[in-house]
Amino acid sequence: MVAESQRRARPGRPKVVAEAALLDAAALLADDGGLESVTFRALAEVLGVSAMAVHRASGGIDALRHRLIAVVVDEAINDIAWPEGDWRGTVETFARGLRDLLLRHPLVLEAHSHAALDTPAADDVAHRVVRALREGGLDAEHAAYGYAAVHDFVTGHVAIRLGRGELELLDIPPERRAASVFDSFHDVERRFQVGLGLLLDGLTVAAERRARA
Numbered sequence: 001m002v003a004e005s006q007r008r009a010r011p012g013r014p015k016v017v018a019e020a021a022l023l024d025a026a027a028l029l030a031d032d033g034g035l036e037s038v039t040f041r042a043l044a045e046v047l048g049v050s051a052m053a054v055h056r057a058s059g060g061i062d063a064l065r066h067r068l069i070a071v072v073v074d075e076a077i078n079d080i081a082w083p084e085g086d087w088r089g090t091v092e093t094f095a096r097g098l099r100d101l102l103l104r105h106p107l108v109l110e111a112h113s114h115a116a117l118d119t120p121a122a123d124d125v126a127h128r129v130v131r132a133l134r135e136g137g138l139d140a141e142h143a144a145y146g147y148a149a150v151h152d153f154v155t156g157h158v159a160i161r162l163g164r165g166e167l168e169l170l171d172i173p174p175e176r177r178a179a180s181v182f183d184s185f186h187d188v189e190r191r192f193q194v195g196l197g198l199l200l201d202g203l204t205v206a207a208e209r210r211a212r213a
Contacts, residue, residue, distance in 0.1 A: 017057035030107035087136035137207030
């Protein structure tokens with residue numbers, strides 16, 4: 001305890017932390033060890049400042065974690081190039097963008113498993129996708145659940161991919177691998193592409209069926 005107090009009090013340590021640096025450090029910690037790893041002490045170690053400096057800059061760990069998630073999500077959404085007049089393209093763009101975001105920042109998947117992403121940008125994306133599905137021919141209910149189906153497919157795909165690792169089938173015994181339906185089809189990128197294509201085809205059929213009704 002004495003050594004810790006001395007270490008924190010040593011001269012020359014910065015007393016002010018820039019928010020950008022604080023968020024970058026928090027993202028590194030959370031992506032590597034989960035949101036619970038984002039603590040005053042851990043951030044202080046990464047940034048080379050005192051825990052009190054982190055506390056003053058963050059406004060509290062819960063506030064910092066919430067701000068971190070919002071910033072990461074909003075930055076990813078701002079980078080999306082949405083197609084015009086193509087409902088399938090809009091849905092596919094959403095799915096791929098969400099997949100890439102969750103793989104790049106597992107902290108978002110962790111946060112999302114506990115609560116919806118309550119940022120204005122995330123809400124705008126959801127409404128954009130639902131609107132695209134409506135333009136494709138689905139009614140309000142099926143458009144909302146269609147969005148949910150794509151969203152849940154992506155989050156489930158990423159959760160399994162992150163949890164089991166990229167070499168899942170290559171790491172199991174040959175006899176167990178031979179018993180798997182994925183023995184000849186273990187490409188994770190193809191798994192995503194084909195699954196998303198099947199979902200989009202199903203949404204197309206549903207829209208065409210509604211148009212004929």
